[in-house]
Amino acid sequence: MSATKRMTVSQALIEFLAHQWTVDAEIRERTIPGVFGIFGHGNVAGIGQALKQLNVDQPELMPYYQARNEQAMVHQSVGFARMHRRRATFASTASVGPGATNMLTGAALATTNRLPALLLPSDTFATRVADPVLQQLEQPWDTGLTVNDAFRPLSRFFDRVQRPEQLYSIALAAMRVLTDPVETGAVTIALPEDVQAEALDVPVEFLQDREWHIRRPVPERAALARAVAAIRKAKKPFIVAGGGVLYSSAENELRELVEATGIPVGTSQAGGGVLVWDHPQNLGGVGATGTIAANRLAAEADVIIGIGTRYSDFTTASRTAFQNPDVVFVNINVASFDAYKHGSRLPVIADAREAIAALSAELEHFGITAEYAERIAREKAAWDGTVDAAFAPSGLERPGQTEIIGAVQSASDPQDVVVQAAGSLPGDLHKLWRVRDPLGYHVEYAFSCMGYEIAGGMGAKRGALADGSDRDIIVMVGDGSYLMLNSELVTAVAEGIKIIVVLIQNHGFASIGHLSETVGSERFGTRYRAYDETARNFQSDRVLPVDLAMNARSYGVDVIEIAPSPSAIADLKAAVATAKASDRTTVIHVESDPLLYSPSGDGWWDVPVPEVSTLTSTQEARERYERARTAQRPLLGQEQDR
Known part of the structure; x- marks a missing residue:
């Protein structure tokens, strides 16, 4: 019979988390280096007690950190995870009801950004012996529903420990998702407050060090060959680099590729930093908030090579950024969901670093024309001058x-x-x-x-x-x-x-104020002003x-x-x-003066304007909107005969 240790569910979970390790090549670090927590009746005697016990017995094993808002706990976890390129994050524990729901925004943020965060919201009694408990949501049509069910659509993994014996499979499944580059995001384990304090005989093996190796899948040969063939035909190739480049630590491989081929790079928001700003091939941000240099070349490109990007509407400028009628998309992403985005016919499902290295080998003798290289340098120099003047x-x-x-x-x-x-x-x-x-x-x-x-x-x-x-x-x-x-x-x-x-x-709200103006709503409700009793709005001049x-x-x-x-x-x-x-x-x-704007990057963002209005400003905005929409493409990845 294997050795066991008598523990509560909370004690077992916290000690289990303390022994999880992420391994990425030569890097090995604690997957969960600490726990943020705000305690209430739902977790003070469960997770709270487990953390206190470890703090007394083994204070370095699982450190506890305070926070002032449950949402902020998850934000801190995400900030940490990005700095550690998704190898590590924090756990966050909250009490029943409002403490738990305060983390919903954080969960959505983590999942949307594809960044790991472990959420441990407390839940109402599994036994229902105290029913309804303080802060419990009651729905007559589903008495088993709790506020924690709201985490389901916001999480990449959700489960509820209804019985102590479920802890093992749930905890292991949660760790798999946290450390999977494709699946990662918010991972939620709901913990009924009575189950948190229940005891079970925990196998010692469950509490021992366990390593989770980051997967770095290589591209399939056939998919790589198709991508290489398309790039070799290109006269004006353009790379859109996203956060996946950074999360796979592929910035050096990207630099070597673009220096060998001369292909220019535009970055998404998450991809900022893949190249230093003054690198000759770095044209800066691309899309709705991008630079003129990046957006002009993206508009003319005949092959777009997306690497580790999820192609948000800001990156694609609401599908207006890429205007070449014959443009072909090569989408490199570890997740097939993103690789196939917008109908791309040339997906390469692979880790960014592995895929870039493979591309470099296959494109050894490929390079852009001198004319295209001169155009890149000219556009970059012009934008750099614009920024110098703006500063x-x-x-x-x-x-x-x-x-x-x-x-x-x-x-x-x-x-x-x-x-x-x-x-x-x-x-x-x-x-x-x-x-x-x-x-x-x-x-x-x-x-x-x-x-x-x-x-x-x-x-x-x-x-x-x-x-x-x-x-x-x-x-x-x-x-x-x-x-x-x-x-x-x-x-x-x-x-x-x-x-x-x-x-x-x-x-006030500078960005929404400006947006409100451009869509014909005249900055309504976007200023921090004293309420005007006569006009019944906040548009007065009283700051x-x-x-x-x-x-x-x-x-x-x-x-x-x-x-x-x-x-x-x-x-x-x-x-x-x-x-x-x-x-x-x-x-x-x-x-600052909110009416002084930054230089335009010639990007567009689709924010629909009412078709009918009594406001002249809205009518004029609708006319501008209709003109702008004519540049939208139904699918980014549509492939025409070339």
Whole structure:
């Protein structure tokens, strides 16, 4: 008979997680290096007790970390996972009811971004002996339904431990999904609060070290041959590089491929950093928020080589980015779901690094023409000049966001990481931020979740520290996103973890304000203004007397306020330098003019405008919308005779 250990379900689960290891070639690291938790009646006597017990018996085995909001726990996990290229993440435990549902947004964000996060929401009594328990949702048509069932469509894996004996199969299945490049995302194990405290005889084997090896599938020969044949025929090939390049650590292989062939590269938001910004083949972001250089060449390309991209509507500019009528798509992705996107007839289902290496070998004597090379250099130089001009200080008391980005860029170091997620900043950063490190561009733009920034930045900092890196994490956040979830600044203070937060106040929603204007809604509801009793709206000129700098200061962080003045940009640069020299979290508050826009990248985003309206502004916007839609393609991957 095999040896066993008498434990509760929670104790067994936590000790099991402490012994899971991810192996990626020569890299071996803890898959779950810690647990975030906020305790309530659902988990304080279960997971909470298990963590306390380990903290007493073996404090290094599974560290516990506090958070101030359950959603933020998942954001921190995702930020950490991205910095570790999906090899590791945190577990997050929450109590029954609102504690659990607070994690729903985090679950959706993790799954949308294809980044691992382990969620352990507590659930109502499996025995139903206390029914209904405090905070229990009741549905007369399904008495077995709980709020945790809302995690099902948001998770890549969901199960509920209804009996202690189910723990083994559920825990192992959860780990498989967490460490699978194709399947990974939010992994949810619902834990009824009574089952958490129940005991069972756990096989010692279940508690021993277990390794999960990252799969790196190589491309099938036939699929590779078809892709190579298409590329060899190309006169104007173009690479769209996504996050998959970074998650497979393929940036060196990509650089070698483009240097050998001359093929230019445009990046998705997740792909920022695959090449340093000044590499001759790096044309910057592509798509709705891309650069003119990338978008012009993408529009003319006859072969698009997508590597590790999921082809979001921003990357494809709502299917208007690729205008060559004979364009052919070669889609390289570890997931067939993405490789076949938009009807591609040339999918290559493989790990990005393995596929790029195979392409390089097959394209050994292939290269672009001198004419195309000259065009690439010309477009890149023109865009670089545009950015230089945009970064130049204007001397305005309230600078535009472009100048602010330029100031932060100039004061940062090459290995620093910029973190962002929502508002107008992702679009501006995609075009303007000059990435100098593979992990230096951390923009969550799959879910574009307002409030991710500070928590995600904390997770990114934890990820850097775990790797022994002292690189600075620079969180850039607008006042709208800051107000959504700023409480993790308290977590930074409690643990002495340093991040730099550049808080840009424009008194409203800058990006949606601009979008509202372009679709004919005249910035309605997008300004932070006092309510106008007569007009019954928030369009008055009375700016709210909200002091966000004082709010940040109340959390115990250092705060530097940049007063509106002609020297605001110089003062901002000096403030970033001061923050970098400090070992404490610093919030830098600066006001901007939301009506000063970044240079256009000639991208488009499909936001439908009402067909009929009494507003002249909406009628005019509909006319512009109809004209823009004529450039849309029904399928990106449609293949015509060539």
